[in-house]
Amino acid sequence: MDETWGISGPQFLAWYGIALALVLAVQVVWPRVARTRAVEHTGELPDVYHLAYLAGGPERVADTAIAALVDRGLLRVNSEGLVTAAGKHPWHKIERSVHEGAKGAKGGTTRSLRAKAARSKAMSDLEAEMQRAGLLTSGSEARPFHTTILLAFLVLLAIGAVRFVTGASHGRPVGWLFLLLVVALVLTVVASVVRGRKRVGITPRGQGALTHARFSSRTQGAVRPALLLAGAAGAVALGGLAMYPDDELSAALIPPFQPFAGSGGGSSSGGSSCSTSSSCSSGSSCSGGSSCSSGSSCSSGSSCGGGGCGG
Incomplete structure (x- = not known):
């Protein structure tokens, strides 16, 4: 039999393409499936800022702190959306970082306060605490999965390269195989980048806690509604600044949409x-x-x- 490896060119191309597609499908689909398999979580979240992070990340945490401080009179908002600090320092670390960012004669905007809070040590401490509680991933949990995907693409790339060299040396047509090798190389590079990226994400336990809190907010369940779901902070934690009870303050706090600026002069x-x-x-x-x-x-x-x- 004079076929390379006993497999005809079209057959090899078909199986090679299927193998690439299967590994790619696993890479894309499996993390999403894992995130949706939320375990039941009926315990209490420590405070409203854990809930805010699960619902909207660091920006939602900052928005929740702004809402809580405005509600208590420790932040003031003018009609132009500028937020200035007032009163004494709050005791909570997240609130204190937002309060500090609003100090000064001009204060700051919601957007600038979000940015400062996201870079603060208080936010890093909150993320670390939630990781220890199993509510957030640190990025290292997914590394074995992404390493496996990368190895699979490397193996397929190596097999394709050997087949290409062997086929070319025997005068076989290898044009289509060359195109698949380019695809395999691109997928391998992407898998390597994804594996090296450290990304904080919500664990199934965290997703379960968020789902339970949202259900409790509608049914007045037993997830410490007085702490988590009562008042402006709880409303903003679950729904963002648009849910702030005062419509006028809500409109002042929401950052304006900034479309791309086209050519000037008009x-x-x-x-x-x-x-x-x-x-x-x-x-x-x-x-x-x-x-x-x-x-x-x-x-x-x-x-x-x-x-x-x-x-």
Whole structure:
């Protein structure tokens, strides 16, 4: 039999492609299946910030702290969305890091407070505590799985390379095999990058705790609702700043959407903010109806007439 390895070229290509597809499917699907297999968790979460992290990560933790501090009068929010510290230092480490970030005459925005809180030692301590409790992964738990996937791709890459060299030396057509080898190489590189990435994620136990807390918030279950689910902090922990009980404060706290800024020089259209150059006076309006408050500015090079910003 003069076929390489006793397998015809088309047969080898078919089995090789199937093997690559199977390993790729396992790499993509299995982590998602593992995350959805949440174990039942009926115990109590330590506090509202553990719940907030499970529901929305570090940003949700910062939002929850902002809500709690505003609710207690330790943060003040003006109509422009600037948050300033007031009163004494809170005792909770997360709240203290957010309170510190809002100090100063100008304070900070929700976006800046989120960024500072995410980099704080208090947030690192919270993540480490949740990892010890089995609510979050540290990234090392998934390493054996990703190592196995990487080894599988390396084996397939090696087999394909040997087949390519053998077939080419015997004058066999190897064009399609070359394309599959490129695919195998790309998948191997991706698997190597994924394996080296350290990512914090929710464990099945953490997902179960979050599901239980959400169910308890609707049924008034026994997961310390007075601590976790009562008040502004609990509402924000589960649903974000949009769930803050005061609509006016909620609107002031939610960071504005910032679309991609296109080429400059054009006039401001309805709903958009004016870019920096000449200042609008208080009460004047941009074209299309968006108002320029005192201190905001018109599009570059344009002047503020009686009708507002624009051409």
